[in-house]
Amino acid sequence: MSRINGFVGRRDFLKFASVVGVAATTFSNRFWSTQQIAVADIHPVNPNSISPNEAIKRLLDGNQRFIHQKRQYPDQSLEHLRLVAKAQYPFAAILGCADSRVAAEIVFDQGLGDLFVVRVAGNVVSDTVIGSLEYSTTVLGSQLIMVLGHTRCGAVAEAIKNEPLPGRIGLIIEGIKPALAKIKFTTSDLTEDAVIANIQYQTEKLQESSTILAGLLREGKLKIIGACYDIDTGKVNIIT
Secondary structure (H helix, E strand, O other): OOEEOOEEOHHHHHHHHHHHHHHHHHHHHHHHHHHHHHHHHOOOOOOOOOOHHHHHHHHHHHHHHHHOOOOOOOOOOHHHHHHHOOOOOOOEEEEEOOOOOOOHHHHOOOOOOOEEEEEOHHHOOOHHHHHHHHHHHHOOOOOEEEEEEEOOOHHHHHHHHOOOOOOOHHHHHHOOHHHHOOOOOOOOOHHHHHHHHHHHHHHHHHHHOOHHHHHHHHOOOOEEEEEEEOOOOOOEEEEO
16 A cells, blocks of 8 residues: 555555445444344343332332332442443333433332333333333343323323424324323313323323234233322322
């Protein structure tokens, strides 16, 4: 390869770049092909795996500790941080609202690596949410998904108002509106009834929109439930 004043000649450089490009493309194709096969064929071995019902109990027990101010702050030591840095095996996945008052690890008294949490305003199911939860179940081995809504949800309240919203906020609200047609008036508060309807709707949508999750449900390897967090008391109630 010729050099001029210490620099590679343009013609030789283009030849060299062409060879490198072909090699890189070949490697990339082989790499991603291998990766796709690996992900498709993966069978997670979770050393901390627990059944869906055990996972529910663990969450509700933690919530009780949170309510009664008897938190244990589990899995939050420096030693545990170093342990989960090597690999994560969350025992449950949470689809929650992005509301700053509903942090799953806190309200369930859990620690690092315990929960795989996806948060979006209104706990709305979307393609990216589904993909994240498919990953938590098929790759990480979580056997429980909880759709966690909360009382006095602002996103649900906006959906009830049905007024134009700026930017892309309206996209979130559109994802809640179908739930309003399924409201069951079980309380004296329209917003709270709508919150429950939205939790149920998003739970159903999650099950119906993913062939991967549907397959795990059929095989008894996954449970998807809805729950509502009371922002006044801190209590989480399962929604049936």
